Amino acid sequence: MTPVSRTEVTIGIDIGTTAVKAVAADADGRVVGRTRIVHRLHVPAPDRLEHDADQAWRRGPLAALERLACPEALAVAVTAMVPSLAAVDSAGQPITPGLLYGDGRGRVPAAPDQPLPPMGEAAEFVRWTARQAPGAAGYWPAPAVANYALAGEAVIDHATAYTSAPLFDGSGWNDKACADYGVTVDRLPRVEMIGAVAGQVRDSDTMLAVGTVDALCERVVAGADHDGDVLVLCGTTLVVWTTIPDARHVPGLWTIPHTAPGKSQIGGASNAGGLFLTWADRLLGPGDPTTLDPQRVPVWSPYVRGERVPYHDPDRRAVLDGLDLTHGPASVRRAAYEASGFVVRQLIERSGVPVSRIVAAGGGTRIPLWMQAIADATGRAVEVSAVAEGAALGAAFLARMAAGLESSPIDAARWARTERVVEPDPAWARVMEERYRRFLELGEQPSRVSAVPR
Known part of the structure; x- marks a missing residue:
């Protein structure tokens, strides 16, 4: 391999649900350094x-x-999940818990006939946190905390700020809305365009660039940019986006702009990702997958903490259907991964879009059972991205924009690479049809959360 000049390198840092992942990449998107810092996810109540x-x-x-030990890197950018929020003191150190997406403290009541949940989860996080720490110096999401730690700049991008609507109105923080939620504008982070120079990393010559939401960073380096391309992000959250030529409305699904000009994406985020699958793995003992009978697998309705797209129902709970004495840990584990694959198929089918290809990205691509279950459930080959830390890689590309080496996120498509292709197994795909139908039936008859003492 040709030696890499350190002056070509940029860094992306991804604050994920269970770990911080970071990569250093050269001009061609080759990863020349990577690291992972694990942190705890706290679930103090359901x-x-x-x-x-x-x-x-x-x-x-x-x-x-x-x-990473890359002091000569030109620039670094941070990406993170949304929404998130914590109060910080005058030194930028958090003084309250860091609230994450789906936390009940961000719940906004929806009207009975409302097709999608109302916006405002991040704003409700602000309201709750301001009540807990009214004297805090700031109320910042995860990337602002990280950017301040790195460079003394509490800055976020427009996409992250938009998740705080109505506090952010598109042009800036809205004074009246902020007052309604108990905060003042001066205690919220600065908002800049993605890829802009935000400052300089402390004690170095490395620039701090403005990153963006993790799913957007994953998307720019995934290469799923043509009509009918399906991008499946396999992280703690399962996210499915199908590229479409024009925006369209489908009940239960989100439609958002694509980074490619004139295109949109339809789909959304599901709780049937790594959070559910890791939980299921912890419950089960070891099992031998080679002994599995494709026809002898139960069906999971996988919503251990409610569901986002397409049901938007935080009170929904999981069901394991059809379990009998012949099922062992391997069968139940396979059922969990099938459920995640079934969600991918469900969101694709609901979109009504003819599929051309499926691209999988994210840390979950390292789990062969997950990739195989998606292929078997959809009946389609799954192209697995070569870099599992896709969000960090996308952030590294945005850092190149701050360094003046790139002009548009669209050009990041040249960094997209496929590591392998997972084909559906005919022996499994055929018998899973009946289980998929049962999965859909369970979705129409959801189990509900039991009353929890406060």
């Missing part, structure tokens, strides 16, 4: 999801940058 924000959002990115 409707709570939070981080120790100091550990995960401040110390984690600092440790990741130190471990």
